[in-house]
Amino acid sequence: MDYVLEVEGLSKKFDDFQLKDISFKLKPGYIMGFIGANGSGKTTTIKLIMNLLRRDAGKVKIFGKDNIGFEKEIKDRIGFVYDDLYFYDDLTIWEMKDIIAPFYSRWDDKVFNNYLDEFGLPGYKKIKDLSKGMKMKFSLSLALSHHADFIIMDEPTAGLDPIVRREVLDILYDIIQDENKSIFFSTHITTDLEKIADYITFIDKGRMVFSKALDEIYDNYKLIKGDRGLLEKLNREEFIGFRVHNIGFEALAGVEVVNSLGTTDEIVVEQPSLEDIMYFYTKGKKYAGTN
Amino acid sequence: MLELIKMDFKLNLYRRKDFFKNLMVYSLIFFTLLLMQGVNPVTLQYPIIFVMETSFRSRVREDIVGELTLIQSLPVKRREYVISKYLVVFIKHIILVFFLYLILNIIKPLGLTIDYTGVNIKKIIVFWILSYAIIIPLMFLFLGSGRNFIHVFLPIFIPVGFLIAEEFRGSIYYLVNYLGSLESLIIILVVIALSIWVSLFLYTDRDLA
Numbered sequence: 001m002d003y004v005l006e007v008e009g010l011s012k013k014f015d016d017f018q019l020k021d022i023s024f025k026l027k028p029g030y031i032m033g034f035i036g037a038n039g040s041g042k043t044t045t046i047k048l049i050m051n052l053l054r055r056d057a058g059k060v061k062i063f064g065k066d067n068i069g070f071e072k073e074i075k076d077r078i079g080f081v082y083d084d085l086y087f088y089d090d091l092t093i094w095e096m097k098d099i100i101a102p103f104y105s106r107w108d109d110k111v112f113n114n115y116l117d118e119f120g121l122p123g124y125k126k127i128k129d130l131s132k133g134m135k136m137k138f139s140l141s142l143a144l145s146h147h148a149d150f151i152i153m154d155e156p157t158a159g160l161d162p163i164v165r166r167e168v169l170d171i172l173y174d175i176i177q178d179e180n181k182s183i184f185f186s187t188h189i190t191t192d193l194e195k196i197a198d199y200i201t202f203i204d205k206g207r208m209v210f211s212k213a214l215d216e217i218y219d220n221y222k223l224i225k226g227d228r229g230l231l232e233k234l235n236r237e238e239f240i241g242f243r244v245h246n247i248g249f250e251a252l253a254g255v256e257v258v259n260s261l262g263t264t265d266e267i268v269v270e271q272p273s274l275e276d277i278m279y280f281y282t283k284g285k286k287y288a289g290t291n
Numbered sequence: 292m293l294e295l296i297k298m299d300f301k302l303n304l305y306r307r308k309d310f311f312k313n314l315m316v317y318s319l320i321f322f323t324l325l326l327m328q329g330v331n332p333v334t335l336q337y338p339i340i341f342v343m344e345t346s347f348r349s350r351v352r353e354d355i356v357g358e359l360t361l362i363q364s365l366p367v368k369r370r371e372y373v374i375s376k377y378l379v380v381f382i383k384h385i386i387l388v389f390f391l392y393l394i395l396n397i398i399k400p401l402g403l404t405i406d407y408t409g410v411n412i413k414k415i416i417v418f419w420i421l422s423y424a425i426i427i428p429l430m431f432l433f434l435g436s437g438r439n440f441i442h443v444f445l446p447i448f449i450p451v452g453f454l455i456a457e458e459f460r461g462s463i464y465y466l467v468n469y470l471g472s473l474e475s476l477i478i479i480l481v482v483i484a485l486s487i488w489v490s491l492f493l494y495t496d497r498d499l500a
Contacts, residue, residue: 047499050363050364051363052360052363052364052498052499053498053499054496054497054498071366071368072366072367072368073366075364075365075366075367076366080364082360082364084357085357085360085361086357086358086360086361087361088302088305088358090305090306091302091305091306095301095305098301099298099301099302100365102294102297102298103294103365103366103367104365104366105366
């Protein structure tokens with residue numbers, strides 16, 4: 001098995017939204033961050049991968065097998081965490097575990113109890129009495145207690161305080177120390193990904209922007225800053241996106257474009273963050289900012 | 292499949308407070324009707340609502356799509372989920388029949404006047420099967436708010452509808468009764484198979500969103 005997840009030409013049409021031609025691949029032992037603005041199609045893609053939505057076109061292979069044809073076998077090896085995952089709120093943590101556990105062939109009560117201890121989750125507590133952070137930790141405990149080889153997470157850190165977020169990220173980092181395990185992790189909190197992701201797949205308005213290694217992204221994109229007069233001399237069409245403000249401009253550009261500008265004191269070249277890249281790709285060239 | 296069936300019963304067990312509350316309410320209805328008119332098929336329809344309540348936890352406050360998203364993210368084929376619903380209903384009806392038999396025998400020494408003349412087990416079973424053959428596919432058709440309507444009202448309307456139809460000699464029961472027992476069995480099996488096929492058709496390719 002070369003890839004744990006292969007998505008090829010995935011498309012899905014709704015009345016008011018279309019996901020079109022999404023393709024990316026994830027190797028075993030790596031974390032892939034899946035980024036995009038709200039409404040860009042991240043959750044739709046994850047639902048298609050999990051076969052909760054039926055695709056109109058394309059292929060999804062998990063562990064080298066079709067996600068529909070081998071659904072049961074595949075899901076036995078997947079741990080899932082969704083931002084809005086439904087639980088039976090009137091049940092306790094232990095009762096909910098008793099509902100979920102028998103579905104998995106490799107469920108491990110010892111691992112589950114260890115996570116409960118580690119996360120400070122009291123098993124007797126009803127799910128409706130758990131805080132958002134505790135619910136997410138519980139969800140994570142369920143996802144990690146059946147020796148899953150692949151963890152799919154949809155916005156797991158959304159709405160969590162920084163300490164819980166960091167705890168979640170530490171757990172994920174520990175998981176991939178086992179080189180056979182992989183994580184696919186959607187979020188719009190890009191700083192989380194800068195800490196742990198190996199690959200980034202970026203979609204915008206239902207379309208693919210890129211799917212690359214994080215290092216490659218940092219090598220390929222630069223943020224340039226200068227005064228407004230300089231902007232007039234440059235070819236704006238070469239920028240991925242730019243923003244004009246009172247005293248100057250900043251723009252995201254490919255490294256070739258930045259190199260072609262040569263070295264001059266007029267331009268400051270910086271390393272963009274993932275948030276910068278997402279921002280300029282999403283806003284594009286139309287965004288003029290403050291005049 | 293077995294896990295799905297066990298899951299249903301576990302939920303009943305964990306929600307025993309609701310379960311016993313419903314049991315009290317429906318028993319009260321049952322006994323009231325029993326005392327008013329004796330046992331007849333109409334009276335015996337009411338426990339169906341009780342089974343309905345405990346088979347489909349689709350009460351207004353619950354998020355059906357959310358529940359299905361959870362279940363279908365587990366190693367469960369959609370086809371298994373559909374068939375498990377039929378099996379759960381079947382098992383619960385067996386428990387219900389036993390429960391009714393027990394009650395009728397418990398109250399016997401109390402000297403209550405029970406009119407058994409209207410009881411026709413075959414008729415009741417046919418009503419139940421036909422009711423569920425319609426209700427379950429409708430459950431899979433309406434995953435949103437429409438489901439609550441089906442959940443609350445159809446278990447009452449459908450059996451009553453069959454009873455009215457029977458009065459006009461137009462019901463399927465009449466046909467079943469008219470034919471020999473083997474033909475009746477075949478008809479019932481065909482109805483169940485058709486109902487399962489419709490449910491599978493409605494749910495297997497459904498978007499859960």
